[in-house]
Amino acid sequence: MLNERTRKKIAREHSRRLSEGDIDGLLGLYAEDVTFEAPVGAGRLAGHEALRAHFESAVAGNVDETIVESVVGQDGTHVLSRITAVMDYRPSGPLYADRGWLPAPEGAEPTALRCHYALLLRVGESGLIEDMRAYWGKPDLETSVDGRSGPFAGPSVIDPDEAALRELPHNYLRLLQKGDVEGTVALFTDDIVFEDPVGGLLLRGKDALREHAFRGSEGKVHEMLGRLVTSMDGRFVVVLGDARVYVPARMRMRMITICEVNEDRLGAHIQGFWGLTDMTIGIPDDDTAPEPAPDTARRPERKDALKPFGTPS
Structure with missing residues (x-):
């Protein structure tokens, strides 16, 4: 098991190497028999060769990632990050449009693409990533015709x-x-x-x-x-x-x-x-979060007390 700070460091290093275009260094963070799905819903793949092809596409678009937040699981293996990635519209944009993930451009082709996503890494005892999953949907893709500084716009209509x-x-x-x-x-x-x-x-x-x-x-x-x-x-x-x-x-x-x-x-x-x-x-008294709602909850009526999960009945 790796401690929490080590797993968060791996997540930061993952984004840094991807943003720097260091594919070999990025693959060095992964186990040879890694499994991954990016994005979730597109089908699972395995191994360094398939993973290299995935990262090459991102690097070709000059991707630049910013980690919004990284948290960990208390299982000693997982680290989960919310990330915003900005890249050139090509080469991924036309491919996403062909798949129906982005609307086809009307008029000038976008110059930049932004993706909001969550990256879940499972890290083994060796310190290498054994499984990777990237969560994002169609509304998490945004485009800009004015370059990486924006403004970015997502889909005008979202499926019900x-x-x-x-x-x-x-x-x-x-x-x-x-x-x-x-x-x-x-x-x-x-x-x-x-x-x-x-x-x-x-x-x-x-x-x-x-x-x-x-x-x-x-x-x-x-x-x-x-x-x-x-x-x-x-x-x-x-x-x-x-x-x-x-x-x-x-x-x-x-x-x-x-x-x-x-x-x-x-x-x-x-x-x-x-x-x-x-x-x-021990957050300070002047913390800016709104005060919680009044205590209006009613304890659920049960015939017997609940026992912790796994406790014999």
């Missing part, structure tokens, strides 16, 4: 299913902060799997989620969401969160959550990534 997927985290947060536990739980499947954090708490089913949601509301959690991204197959939404917890102590947490949905757009698997290095204990 995509719009519903992107609304899910906002609905969850709105209901949770209102203290509407039942409304919150209704957004998920009966057999929901909830990991918060990954490598730590694992919950299964609505009863366990109901108790978790109540504790979040009771603990006066206030969370602000950053720009989210999705996946090409419409199954995932990934959102950056900045949370304040006021009970039992004043804490700030930076987290990135991956939510997998089913065909009915209900959450089926939630993975919350945050580690000890993503927490600040």
Whole structure:
């Protein structure tokens, strides 16, 4: 297992080498038998040869990446980053337009392309990346006719299913902060799997989620969401969160959550990534985050007390 700071350093080095066009150095971060999917929904590939072809395309467009935030799993293996990448429109832009990922240019061809995405790396005990997944959907692509300084514009119309997927985290947060536990739980499947954090708490089913949601509301959690991204197959939404917890102590947490949905757009698997290095204990009284919603949550009525997952009944 690699510690949290080491995994974050690998993520930073990954973006640095890609931005510098150092493909050989970039491949040196990966195990020979690496598996990857970039973007998620485009199909999984394996090995250095396929990975080299993927990176060569990005480097040909003079990609320049900025890490918005990196967080880790408490499982000792994962690091998840929200990244913004800016590149020349060619060569990837025309290819994306052919695939229907971008609208065909009308008039002047764009000069620059921007992609908002999330990069999930699984790092083995050797310190090499064993699996890579890049999450981004069509609305996460933007173009500019005025160069890399922008302005950038995304699609003018978003598919209704995509719009519903992107609304899910906002609905969850709105209901949770209102203290509407039942409304919150209704957004998920009966057999929901909830990991918060990954490598730590694992919950299964609505009863366990109901108790978790109540504790979040009771603990006066206030969370602000950053720009989210999705996946090409419409199954995932990934959102950056900045949370304040006021009970039992004043804490700030930076987290990135991956939510997998089913065909009915209900959450089926939630993975919350945050580690000890993503927490600040004892935030000052003049912290600028809005105050949490009033404590209006009602404890769910249960015939028996919930036990931690894995505890014999």
